[in-house]
Structures are given as structure tokens and as C-alpha cells.
Amino acid sequence: MKSSKRFCFPALLLLIFAFAPAVFAQENELALVVGRLKPSDRSLSLDPLPPIKTAFSGAATYQINYAKRIVNGEVASLHFEIPVIVAPRTGVKSDNFLLPRTYSTLIFTPGVKLKVFPGSGFSPYVVSGIGLGRFSQSDTNIDGSPNTGDHTNTSFVFNFGGGVDLNVLGPLSVRGEVRDFMTGTPNFSTPLLSDRQHNLYVGVGIVLKWK
Secondary structure, three states, rough: OOHHHHHHHHHHHHHHHHHHHHHOOOOOEEEEEEEEEEEEEEEEEOOOOOOEEEEEOOOOEEEEEEEEEEEEEOOOOOOEEEEEEEEEEEEEEEOOOEEOOOOEEEOOOEEEEEOOOOOOOOOEEEEEEEEEEEEEOEEEOOOEEEEEEOOOEEEEEEEEEEEEEEEOOOEEEEEEEEEEEEEEOOOOOOOEEEOOOHHHHHHHHEEEEOO
16 A cells, blocks of 8 residues: 555656646736836926926726747747737826826737746746837816817837746736836927837736637
8 A cells, every 4th residue: 555655646746747838838828917007207398498397107007918829848938929008097297287187008019928937837938029009198288278289199119028927726827027118208289308208017917828
């Protein structure tokens, strides 16, 4: 009986390690991530007057992300990903009261993800992509007056970042990630000094994986 138990335990471990990659390293991933998007604070161009500082509040942000594995390896795997990020309400704070009170952001940046140790329960990764972003301004300005300018504009977007997936139960994982979305700027009535801005994103969510 004892020899049978000694045989069964190593055999069980062997089965676990043999089938772990099949459980964790799936071909398809669908992630739902909730986080915060914080645009970099900027200054308005009022030449010849001194610039006016403009601050943006962090916005609750929602991401849906589909990824497809295109290269499979023991140590690393390469995935094509399609992330869509929505920040419905970013607050604007400025001494120029004719700026919009808020604006929303929609970002779509297909790209690639390099994942390390894809067959384990702990998988760090780096990502990069390029696409488009769309800004939509509120109907009212900071002072409450109607916003009569162009409410929407589109920008090219480049993003890079990284994160980690932690397997918790079968095909389900917990994800934490950080990204920087380099975008243009909302089309305010008074232009900003620079036509590019950083948008720092931090999020946590769940991932479903399948063949």
C-alpha cells in the first residue's frame, strides 16, 4: 500500500505539470478591465499673454481587449491584440472659463503583446500598438455657458505598457496593467502649447481564455 501511494503522488504531479500549459496557455483571450486614465496637465497658448495652466482630472475608464496568440513558445508567446478604451468623463480645470467642462475619450489601438511564461500561472507581458482616438467635448463650458465650438476631433494614438496575468481558476485570470497612450489634444477653442499629450492608464480586470 505504501509503495502504491509513493507511486501515485509523483504520477499526480506529473499529470499536473503536463496539463498546466494546456489550461493556462490558451489561444484566445477576452479581458474586461476597469481603471483610471489621467491626461498630462497642460498650458494654453495665449500669445502674447502668459500661458494659462490647464489641469485634467483622472477619469474612470473601461477597457475590453481581445487577443489572439500568433506565435507559441515555451518561454514566450506573441499575441495580436485589439483593445478598446473608453473614458466617458474627464474633468477640465482652468482659469479660462470658456473651455469645455468635461470631455470623453474613445481609443482603439490594435497591436502586439509579448507574454513571458505563457504556460504558467504568472505571466508578465509588454504591449505596444497604434490606432485612433476620438475626443468629444461637453455641451457646456466651465462657466456654464454653451460650448459653441467643434465638439469632436480625431487623433492618431500610440500606446505602450505592460502588465501581468495571474491565473486564479481554470480559464480565468486576474490582470493588472499600466499603459501610456500618446495622443493628440482635444480641439479646444484656445489651443494648447503642445499638440501631443500623455494619457497614463492603470487598470485591473479579469481575463477569460479559451482555445
